[in-house]
Amino acid sequence: MKIGILGATGAVGRQMLECIEERNIEADEIRLFASARSAGKTMKYKGTDLVIQEATPEALQGLDYVLGAVSNAFSRQYAPLIKAAGAVYIDNSSAFRLEDDVPLVVPEINGEDALKHNGIIANPNCSTIITMMAAAPIARISPIKKITATTFQAVSGAGIGGLQELNSQVQAIHDGKEPEIKVFPQQIAFNCIAEIGSYNENGYTAEEMKMQNEGRRILHEPELKVNCTCVRVPVMRSHSIAVTLRTERKVSVEEAKAAVAAFPGVRLIEDYEGRCYPTPLDTTDQDLVWVGRIRDDLTDERGLTLWCCGDQIRKGAASNAVQILKYLAERT
Numbered sequence: 001m002k003i004g005i006l007g008a009t010g011a012v013g014r015q016m017l018e019c020i021e022e023r024n025i026e027a028d029e030i031r032l033f034a035s036a037r038s039a040g041k042t043m044k045y046k047g048t049d050l051v052i053q054e055a056t057p058e059a060l061q062g063l064d065y066v067l068g069a070v071s072n073a074f075s076r077q078y079a080p081l082i083k084a085a086g087a088v089y090i091d092n093s094s095a096f097r098l099e100d101d102v103p104l105v106v107p108e109i110n111g112e113d114a115l116k117h118n119g120i121i122a123n124p125n126c127s128t129i130i131t132m133m134a135a136a137p138i139a140r141i142s143p144i145k146k147i148t149a150t151t152f153q154a155v156s157g158a159g160i161g162g163l164q165e166l167n168s169q170v171q172a173i174h175d176g177k178e179p180e181i182k183v184f185p186q187q188i189a190f191n192c193i194a195e196i197g198s199y200n201e202n203g204y205t206a207e208e209m210k211m212q213n214e215g216r217r218i219l220h221e222p223e224l225k226v227n228c229t230c231v232r233v234p235v236m237r238s239h240s241i242a243v244t245l246r247t248e249r250k251v252s253v254e255e256a257k258a259a260v261a262a263f264p265g266v267r268l269i270e271d272y273e274g275r276c277y278p279t280p281l282d283t284t285d286q287d288l289v290w291v292g293r294i295r296d297d298l299t300d301e302r303g304l305t306l307w308c309c310g311d312q313i314r315k316g317a318a319s320n321a322v323q324i325l326k327y328l329a330e331r332t
């Protein structure tokens with residue numbers, strides 16, 4: 001199997017290369033692509049140096065899969081070249097996520113959708129993946145009709161530039177200087193910003209609407225209603241989400257806990273170092289979504305409330321994409 005990584009030098013692309021190595025994906029060849037700025041530089045894979053190249057139609061020839069970790073605009077630009085070269089494109093941007101012939105896949109939840117692809121498979125939004133991993137075990141007991149969610153999103157969700165911005169602002173404040181704002185709409189150091197993505201006419205941001213639009217496709221619930229508020233917080237890595245959901249019939253707390261504990265890719269937290277909830281630091285640099293504080297919703301007799309955390313660069317992006325690749329490779 002020959003695999004390409006587009007955007008290999010970014011936060012997600014780097015993690016993809018690591019995931020391929022740690023999951024022992026049998027790759028005969030790995031080709032790394034990034035912008036012209038990175039061409040000629042190298043990255044380590046299994047102790048050898050792989051040279052980064054530009055993604056030209058010629059350089060893409062002969063690949064079986066390309067994992068995409070670039071912006072929407074670049075994804076749209078490269079997808080036709082990747083398809084023309086005969087490779088399956090597993091994309092992390094939001095460029096194709098709502099297109100009917102593009103499966104939107106979280107392997108533990110709707111892996112079989114991946115088999116119906118037409119050359120492109122989309123990886124869902126990072127907060128959506130983490131939330132759906134926590135919600136899916138409960139949805140298997142009784143369909144989820146409504147979700148209210150507030151996200152607490154790490155700066156690395158905005159890529160390497162987001163990490164640099166938090167670090168440089170903290171340093172500037174420490175040095176008594178004015179923090180420079182480039183990536184986020186407000187100062188993120190020692191702050192919270194309730195604005196991720198552009199505003200829609202309904203007052204919600206594009207990032208907030210992803211949870212409903214994508215959640216419907218992942219859970220196969222076309223009428224699912226989601227009310228989401230996305231907040232950027234000064235955390236390096238791992239998103240957290242406070243989730244309240246309403247099921248068709250009442251699911252008890254005990255039923256929900258048993259389902260979450262049994263679901264692949266999820267870890268129920270009831271007594272972890274003396275507490276019943278995870279933190280972003282707990283879930284950084286590992287693949288499980290940790291779910292805690294499952295309790296009844298006091299405002300809705302069919303509701304449940306929970307707290308979940310997951311590494312958005314891993315399960316929210318790179319690991320999920322590598323899982324999709326593995327799922328397909330084992331079945332086609």
Ligand SMILES: NC(=O)c1ccc[n+]([C@@H]2O[C@H](COP(=O)([O-])OP(=O)(O)OC[C@H]3O[C@@H](n4cnc5c(N)ncnc54)[C@H](OP(=O)(O)O)[C@@H]3O)[C@@H](O)[C@H]2O)c1
Nearest residue numbers: 007009010011012034035038069070092093157159160317
């Ligand atoms: N970060 C997350 O937690 C996360 C989670 C889920 C989904 N995503 C999505 O994943 C994608 C990548 O995000 P990221 O956070 O990894 O971004 P990033 O850290 O900013 O990396 C961007 C990548 O795009 C490459 N690139 C820029 N211009 C290019 C060009 N003209 N041709 C080819 N490659 C080019 C960059 O290469 P150079 O180094 O050469 O500039 C770099 O490898 C985005 O669509 C993002 O929305 C991110």
